[in-house]
Amino acid sequence: MKVQKFAINTKYLILVLIIFVTGCHSWDNFTTYYNTFYNQQRLLDEAEDEFTFQAEKTNDKPRVVISDSALYSGNTDKSLVPSFMDEYIITKQQRQAVEQQLDSIIIKGSKVLSYHPKSDYIAKSLYNIALAYFYKNEWLPSQIKCSELVDKYPTNDLAPNALILYAKSLLIQKKFPAAEVMLSRTVDLAWQMKRYDVLSEAFRLQAEEQLYLNNLDEAIKPYKQAIVQSDDSELKARWQLDLALLLYRIGKFEKAINEFDKVSHYSPTYITTYESLLYKANSLTYLKKFEAAEKIFKELENDGKYEEWMASTFAGEMLLHKMQNNIPQFTKDEKIADSAYTNNPAIIAVYYLRGRDLYDSAKYNEALGYFAKSRVVRSPVFNQSNIMNSLLTTWKLKQAQIATPFEMIKNNKNITDSSRSALAKNLFELGRVHDQLGNKDSVEYYYSLACKIAPPNENATAKYLYVYSAFLESSDLKKSDSLLDVVVHHYPFTEYGKVSMSKLGYTKAFIIDTVQELFDSGTELMLNNEYQYAIKQFTTLLEQFPKNKLEPRTLYSVGWLYERKLRNYDSALIYYKMLVSKYPNSPYAQDVKLSVEYLTAVKSGQPVPDYLKDRKLSVYQPQQDFQKLLEPPLPTQAAPPKPEKNLNIQDIIADPSKLLNKTKEMFQNQIDKVKNFNVQNQLDSLKNKMSIDSLTNFKINQIQKLPPDTTKHK
Numbered sequence: 001m002k003v004q005k006f007a008i009n010t011k012y013l014i015l016v017l018i019i020f021v022t023g024c025h026s027w028d029n030f031t032t033y034y035n036t037f038y039n040q041q042r043l044l045d046e047a048e049d050e051f052t053f054q055a056e057k058t059n060d061k062p063r064v065v066i067s068d069s070a071l072y073s074g075n076t077d078k079s080l081v082p083s084f085m086d087e088y089i090i091t092k093q094q095r096q097a098v099e100q101q102l103d104s105i106i107i108k109g110s111k112v113l114s115y116h117p118k119s120d121y122i123a124k125s126l127y128n129i130a131l132a133y134f135y136k137n138e139w140l141p142s143q144i145k146c147s148e149l150v151d152k153y154p155t156n157d158l159a160p161n162a163l164i165l166y167a168k169s170l171l172i173q174k175k176f177p178a179a180e181v182m183l184s185r186t187v188d189l190a191w192q193m194k195r196y197d198v199l200s201e202a203f204r205l206q207a208e209e210q211l212y213l214n215n216l217d218e219a220i221k222p223y224k225q226a227i228v229q230s231d232d233s234e235l236k237a238r239w240q241l242d243l244a245l246l247l248y249r250i251g252k253f254e255k256a257i258n259e260f261d262k263v264s265h266y267s268p269t270y271i272t273t274y275e276s277l278l279y280k281a282n283s284l285t286y287l288k289k290f291e292a293a294e295k296i297f298k299e300l301e302n303d304g305k306y307e308e309w310m311a312s313t314f315a316g317e318m319l320l321h322k323m324q325n326n327i328p329q330f331t332k333d334e335k336i337a338d339s340a341y342t343n344n345p346a347i348i349a350v351y352y353l354r355g356r357d358l359y360d361s362a363k364y365n366e367a368l369g370y371f372a373k374s375r376v377v378r379s380p381v382f383n384q385s386n387i388m389n390s391l392l393t394t395w396k397l398k399q400a401q402i403a404t405p406f407e408m409i410k411n412n413k414n415i416t417d418s419s420r421s422a423l424a425k426n427l428f429e430l431g432r433v434h435d436q437l438g439n440k441d442s443v444e445y446y447y448s449l450a451c452k453i454a455p456p457n458e459n460a461t462a463k464y465l466y467v468y469s470a471f472l473e474s475s476d477l478k479k480s481d482s483l484l485d486v487v488v489h490h491y492p493f494t495e496y497g498k499v500s501m502s503k504l505g506y507t508k509a510f511i512i513d514t515v516q517e518l519f520d521s522g523t524e525l526m527l528n529n530e531y532q533y534a535i536k537q538f539t540t541l542l543e544q545f546p547k548n549k550l551e552p553r554t555l556y557s558v559g560w561l562y563e564r565k566l567r568n569y570d571s572a573l574i575y576y577k578m579l580v581s582k583y584p585n586s587p588y589a590q591d592v593k594l595s596v597e598y599l600t601a602v603k604s605g606q607p608v609p610d611y612l613k614d615r616k617l618s619v620y621q622p623q624q625d626f627q628k629l630l631e632p633p634l635p636t637q638a639a640p641p642k643p644e645k646n647l648n649i650q651d652i653i654a655d656p657s658k659l660l661n662k663t664k665e666m667f668q669n670q671i672d673k674v675k676n677f678n679v680q681n682q683l684d685s686l687k688n689k690m691s692i693d694s695l696t697n698f699k700i701n702q703i704q705k706l707p708p709d710t711t712k713h714k
Contacts, residue, residue, distance in 0.1 A: 040108040043101040044128055062275050062312045064345045064380050065245050067253075067286065068356065084208035085172050086383050090135045105132040123153045127162055139169040160190045160198040167205065176209060183209075187222075196235060199226070203239070207246055219246060237266035241276050253283040274306050278316055285320045293320055315346035322354055330354070345379040352381040355388065368392040391433050398430040409453065417455050424454035428464050435471070447471060451483075457543050462491035466500060489514075490544055515541060515548045522557065531565045555579040556588035573599055 081089060095102070109129040112121055126149040133142035146162040153159060163186040170179035183206050190199040203222045210219035223243040227236050244259030260283070263276040281296035297320065300306050300313045314337065321330040337347045355370030371392065375385035405423040408415050415423075431446030447468040454461040469483035487500040492514070522537035538558045542551065559575035562568045576592045577600070583589050601609065 040105050040112070040125065040128055043105050043108070044131065046098065046101055060271070062271065062278065062309050062346070063245075064312075064349050065249055065279060066349050066353070066380055067249055067251055067282075068353065068381075068384075069251070081172055082174065082208075082212050083383070084205075084212060085168070088168055088172065090137065095135065102132045102136055105129065123149055123156045123158050126152075127158045127165075130162060130165060134165060134169060139173055142166075142169055154189075155193075157193070157195075160186060160193060160195045163189060164198055164202055164205070167202070171205065171209060176213065179209065180206075191229075196232075200238070200242070203242065207242075211246075211250065216250065233267035234269065234272075237263050237268035237272050240266060241268070241272050244276065245279060248279050248283055251286075253286050256280075256283050270305055271309075274300070274309060274312075278312060281316055282319060285316070285323050288323065290320060290324060311341040311344040312346040314341060315344070315350050318347070318350045319353065322350065322357070343377045345377065348374045348377060348379045349381050352385055355385075359388070359392075364392050364395060368396065387436075391436055395430065395433045395437075398426050398433065401426045402430065420453055421455055421458060421460070424450045424464065425460065427453065428467070432467075443471060456490065459491060459494050462487050462494045462496040465491075466496040469500075493545055493547065515545050515550055518545075519550050519554060522554075526557070526561060531561050535561055552579060552583040552586040552588050555582070556592070559592070573603075 106129050109125040109132075112119065112125040116122075126145050130142045130145035130149070133139075133145065143166050146166040149156070149162040150159050163182060167179050167182035167186055170176075170182055183202050186202045187199060187206075190196070190202060203226060206222045207219040210216070220243060223239050223246070226239045227243070230236050230239070240259065240263045244256050244263065247253075247256035247259060257280055260276045260280040263272060268276065277296055277300060281293045281300075284290075284293035284296070293316075297313060297317050300316075301310070306313065314333070318330060318333045318337065321333060334351075337344070341347050351370045352374040355367045355374060358364075358367035358370065368389065371385050371389040374381055375389055402423060405415055405419050406427075409423070427446050428450035431443050431450060434440075434442035434446060447464065450464045451461070451468055454464055465483050465487050469480045469487070472480040472483070481504065484500040484504055487494075487497050488504060488506055491497040492501065518537055518541040522534045522541070525531075525534035525537060535558055538554050541548070541554055542558075545551075555575050555578055559572045559579065562575065563572035573596065576596045579586070580589045580593050580596050584593070597609070601607070
């Protein structure tokens with residue numbers, strides 16, 4: 001009886017324990033959701049709405065696919081993010097409004113991981129944190145969170161999403177081998193979990209990667225394998241269509257038509273059937289089989305099933321008229337489209353293609369209008385339209401800016417240095433525009449002009465020469481090196497000079513030797529009384545090697561030459577001012593500082609500051625007792641000398657020794673004077689009475705203001 005009662009009590013205890021544990025888990029989930037996770041998810045939704053990010057493409061509208069190599073070619077700047085990954089990049093400008101929300105997602109997600117580690121929201125929090133880091137372009141933290149999710153919850157429904165997010169971050173960083181492995185893992189897990197949405201995106205990314213690397217066979221392979229492995233006839237039709245569209249995009253129209261025809265062998269949906277017919281007709285248009293294409297377009301127009309996608313059909317007909325070069329009809333279509341199908345992505349794509357045609361025909365102004373129209377909404381051509389619109393707008397502006405000054409130069413008319421500098425800059429920027437447009441001949445023409453017209457004494461010229469050299473590196477290496485050599489010799493202290501020295505193998509001693517050689521040359525010319533040539537060497541040093549260690553001394557030397565040798569006091573003052581302004585603590589500046597301040601005040605007509613008044617210059621007039629200033633004072637201890645009686649001839653005759661004693665006394669007096677003479681005190685006394693400047697350096701204005709008779713007397 002007791003045993004039975006114990007068994008019943010045990011059952012009750014287990015039941016209570018189960019209820020308690022279940023209740024605790026439910027309570028944990030409840031508090032986690034409403035305290036933290038709900039707000040985290042809300043913030044993520046707000047952030048994605050702000051920059052209109054679409055994680056998955058919807059299948060309720062026909063896709064817009066463009067056959068243009070500029071959109072898919074991998075022969076673009078390899079330093080940039082691959083073009084097929086542009087749609088996943090969230091720029092700083094897009095992120096600016098939701099920066100705090102993204103940080104809050106990470107903070108709230110971290111709280112869930114720390115305080116509710118056994119709740120059902122751990123995997124979702126990990127994925128949300130990974131997404132937040134991805135949107136912030138912080139790839140490594142995003143990858144870490146994706147790895148944590150897959151390692152801890154490999155069977156969670158979000159594991160395939162985490163893997164493909166990891167692969168996207170690798171593709172953005174152009175880590176293609178690692179991305180290939182990650183995409184392969186994504187495909188395997190998505191197959192296993194029947195996540196066909198993720199599977200389709202993984203196939204697309206695999207194909208895009210191989211297209212970017214110019215491996216067409218490898219791009220097609222994932223779709224062919226998927227069609228063979230799948231048991232779902234509807235999925236097979238979908239992937240067959242993707243395979244055909246891939247060929248259509250890269251201009252393999254004959255092969256694309258064959259693959260479009262195979263779509264009907266499976267079980268396509270309405271939209272899959274419509275897309276296969278639409279792009280088959282477009283392929284026929286590109287092959288100039290206009291009648292066959294027009295027949296398909298008419299069938300699509302008359303079929304009521306496809307009425308909601310009439311804009312895409314109309315876009316196909318516009319493409320047909322464009323390819324037929326039926327411009328009047330295309331213009332009529334354009335007016336209809338602007339009113340009936342405003343900003344439809346399919347119509348926008350046709351405008352982009354029309355812009356490309358005009359651009360290829362060098363009708364840049366007309367092309368600009370179509371590129372402007374094709375960038376008003378998000379579409380597959382949005383980024384490329386933006387680029388072309390920006391480049392052609394810049395081209396138009398620069399063409400207008402160079403017209404007048406360039407015409408003056410061609411007519412041998414003189415223009416100011418500032419106008420010449422502005423013209424060179426605009427020519428250079430015009431060359432950059434053509435470089436981005438791929439017009440190599442125009443690039444060389446405008447770069448060369450910019451280098452010829454730019455003032456040689458400006459550092460910007462170093463930039464033009466360096467970029468022109470880099471452009472010629474692959475086609476004319478000899479000329480490229482010559483341009484670099486010019487940059488090294490004339491602009492060694494600029495950033496372009498330093499890079500050029502590194503390219504050509506120059507060492508730092510080259511600059512030092514050149515500076516010292518110029519200074520020594522100027523000094524030697526100065527000593528040989530070749531003052532103008534000396535100044536030329538010094539000014540060359542100042543222009544070509546700014547901020548070198550000899551610049552203070554060089555400025556002082558030029559000012560000194562103008563002042564002392566050439567009597568060009570205004571020029572001397574200019575260089576002294578530069579010296580005091582740039583190197584106020586140098587001994588050379590200290591030597592001329594007060595004089596510069598005084599003369600500047602006098603020239604400007606302003607009152608002379610008090611601290612300069614005691615240095616007011618005056619003309620020195622020699623005094624008669626100047627020689628007495630040089631005589632030493634009598635010793636302070638000695639008594640004043642008594643007047644001596646003159647010796648007469650009779651005294652000398654009577655006592656000749658008196659003459660000898662008198663002579664000895666005179667010599668002794670002179671010896672005592674020499675012993676008591678203090679040289680320093682006398683010089684100090686002389687300085688106090690008359691400054692050195694007033695004796696030797698007559699200032700410019702004071703000399704000019706002297707009366708004629710005084711100057712002659714001096």
